[in-house]
Amino acid sequence: MNRLELIKELQQTGSFMMNNQLAWGTAGNISARLDNNDFYVSASGTYLGELEYDDFSLCSTDGLVEGKKPSKEFKMHQGIYEQRPEINAVLHASPFYSTLIACSDIDLPNNYFVEAMYYLEKVVRIPYKHPGSVDLAEVVTEHAKEGNVMLLENHGVIVYDVSLKEARMALQTLEYTAKMHITALKNGVNMQGLSNETVHDFIHHSGYKPLRNWGK
Template sequence: MTLALFSPREQSLREEIVLVGKLMYERGLIVATDGNISARLDDNTILITPSGLCKGLMTPDQLITIDMAGRKVGQETAANKDLKPTSEITMHLEAFKQRPDVQAVVHAHPPHAIALSIAGISLADCMLPEAIVFLGLTPTTPYATPSSEENARAIREVIAGHDALVLQRHGSLTVGSSPLNAFYRTETLEQIARITYMLNQLGGGQPLPAFQVEKLIQTRQVWGLARAADAADFCEKCGVCHIEGEHTPPSESGLKVVSTPTTSSINGSTADLVQLITERVMRELKR
């Protein structure tokens, strides 16, 4: 391998992407040459997995650097000089274009999520606390031909307001602050799909009542996980219709706030915010 060719940051990212590929493969989220992973190197450069390789057996020097037009750029290696970027390149680039805050994108083929999408069973419901807090309500995009421009169009509107998507009959797309963070969202999505499948085998389940959903939304907001689509999603699916905006912590009297508070408005310090979150978590654990 030729890792000495790369900066310490790029070297670290390459190794993290390889780790994510291995985890996805070992946990059955991809098989054979399925799946693809990408990460930002800078505003104009993306590190991405190659086409036609098993992601569980990749090496760091096989990863490819591309620009935002999808062209190969940067230093080639003996291991990647004859490789092409993933055929899902347009979907990855679309996610980065729609989400300047995102640092990594993961596409996988989680079997339970795919099966439920074919059966017409949505994951966008108010059943599971972990789903509400960590992913919000996960939409399913209309079917689009894999490895085509259709995929980019299918995700364009929804990825702007969500961190996880089910791609109908195809797989999942998750984004995050790092390759591992995006992978964790993929893993969470498939766990939710597995539980949803079990619930349907048992005859279905009862959604959480709105007041319980409100408390989970508060946690989601305080932890900085809220997204632009939350207000519309939770109103339509959960009957919680008095929340606002992206990354907006709850006011003391409820969920609706008109502005994002400064550090001083949360009792004056980051330590107070940490204490607030800790106390809330401990209260929930004692129930």
């Protein structure tokens, strides 16, 4: 994929997130890998639903290469790309129900339905660090190999995957599952999740999607 195609898909991803209530205001930032060392990330202060071509910064392991000032949280993206060479897209946002769970002591189940079993196989909780801080970037980088979904306590979520398409699906699955779980708790619905054995069998033997290697 060339630069123009990649930026176009990033623009479409930002619109998708806004249109599906997965992001709001100027909160959140998104990125996609261009090559082994470089990635495009949304610039500081941009509105994800109306991203223009020049609303992206090209960054590398050495910092800003060209374009506007990147989101102050670009180092989180950088750390994930460095730790997970197979990852090509990172989405950071604060969708309502997922962020509600990130701000609480509620566990997020992954055994309700097919997509949840796959995309939420491993969800990592990250303790609160100030947004945009070096401390947050360091702890995200440290735990990047442990899963593809992070709940940032009192902040939001990070989802990353092999493509923007897969990352969008993972983020939507995360929010859908969180909404289902909170709704069930609120209404006293007794959810019947699948057993650990069934989840393991599905992930390893159903052929639904490739097995995760978690950066190993």
